[in-house]
Amino acid sequence: MKKLVNSPVDVVEEMIEGYVMAHSDYMSQLPTNKRSLVTKKTDKNRKVGVLIGGGSGHEPGFMGYVGQGMADGVAVGNIFASPSPDPILEVTKSIDQGSGVAFLFGNYAGDVMNFGMAAESADLEEDIEVRKALGTDDVASAPKEEKEKRRGIAGEFFIFKATGAAADFGYELNDVMRVAEKANAQTRSMGVGLTPCSLPQTGEPSFEIGDDEMEIGLGHHGEPGIEKGKLESADRVAERLVQDILADEPLTGGDEVAVLVNGLGSTPRMELYIVYRRVQQLLNELGISIYRSYVGDYITSLEMGGCSVTIMKLDEELKQTVDHPVDCPMFVQR
């Protein structure tokens, strides 16, 4: 696939360089590690540092969510690959204010290992208390009884938002983690892939799919889904995704939720709004009300085609986190 890049080996470094140049009022790159970015804007009430990270290629995830109201810093990996422990540790040291740091990342083997190693080093070498919360929102990736084995996909956006808000509320580490874990526990996602992406280094498609097919439950690095089927209408796709989420965590009339219809990269907003339309109809028919909705590219997979639906069940505390204003380079909410 065609790419607007220079040398494929430089894409991440050059993206970061461009990003820090474009948003120099928001972002600093740490002198100790080029893959470590921290915010210049922090709420004065915040005690606990919030660190996010993961592979590149998911923009706005993850570096786009560093700023006021969300994360204090990010460790940036290669495309679809975990950052190594070093940049994670450097961000940790930079953002700790003495009250500990929350690590938020998706449940992938490489991330679990590298964030784990960085957490150990922070504890043993720097005496910084680190706690971890993993995104496990992808319903398709493991059965209901094993939610802890699931992958993190677009629902991580809600986890970052909730946790960032909790930190801004001045919560101590225990309470920040309680909110992060609650946000993850109450968040479910299901995705559908239409077209693959390709890595700049290889140019190979991330998965194979026919011209009239879709992949239900696809992971956001192209991991196979639970079912390959004929491409259906937007309404039928929305129905399937919502159905699978509700089968996993039944919601009932009177429940309030936040909804995200997330584009994987090359799906026009027009199509995302057509999907959103049916999602809201379905939830409203069940008496479930949508407290706030997000439609757009929030966690992508380069130029992959398709979308995911994420539903977070809200209580009063999570509603406050959803309403909390954010000012990040790639996401602003007033």
Add this chain to the structure above:
Amino acid sequence: MKKLVNSPVDVVEEMIEGYVMAHSDYMSQLPTNKRSLVTKKTDKNRKVGVLIGGGSGHEPGFMGYVGQGMADGVAVGNIFASPSPDPILEVTKSIDQGSGVAFLFGNYAGDVMNFGMAAESADLEEDIEVRKALGTDDVASAPKEEKEKRRGIAGEFFIFKATGAAADFGYELNDVMRVAEKANAQTRSMGVGLTPCSLPQTGEPSFEIGDDEMEIGLGHHGEPGIEKGKLESADRVAERLVQDILADEPLTGGDEVAVLVNGLGSTPRMELYIVYRRVQQLLNELGISIYRSYVGDYITSLEMGGCSVTIMKLDEELKQTVDHPVDCPMFVQR
């Protein structure tokens, strides 16, 4: 190309429906016309109404820019087609506060005709003073001596932003239009297309291009550019686009500009930041400083691949408009 749609003839109606459902705290659909959307949030200082519009398929343009700080209303056309005069007139009647309405749209024959007819009706039938400002920022589309013949592309975002801010400053219609025309006069764009999009109704690609080619100066409906060439590196593409803009309006050391690197639909943000990096390097080498930068999908062409660079030369008044906060469903600036 694969689409997440229902019936192709319903895409615009269903998109609007989903959009108004998702953003019901921001947007109303007028009962008199389904293609007429108006904001629920208006600055109390604003006297002059700001109306935007054009074809669908450019999301966030145009309906995504209705809200506080930008437009008061939008008339929505079919994909890549002007809205008819009726929805334009209905929005005009709805947003006029007695001090007149500014019409902002791109310089395309259909838009010129339909916005012109709506302006006449507003004057003759409703006694509403309407003034028009056309976006003519696309350097590739006509020679320098005939800027008024040029197409409007991504630079329209800057015109909407400047004009919306001027309206919020409490300016009268004359001054609002002075700012709109200045913003357009000082804004230049150049785009490059890598891959076409396709209309849901036809499924046909919007233009033909080889696997190793790019189209320089491509219009955002797939209008042919000024040159088809081999796909080059991101740096070379950035150099070419900036060069063509600077040849058209020389900027000199000490000048301050706003820059937009706009994705056409399917180009990952990673690539846009790599392009931005070189744009800023080039401008800084000339002593031109970037007052504010925007990188992302601002005016798209469905799932077209490629990007454009827009440069707006700033004076003190335009800087104030650039800094002015905005709260719209698809664009927020604090």
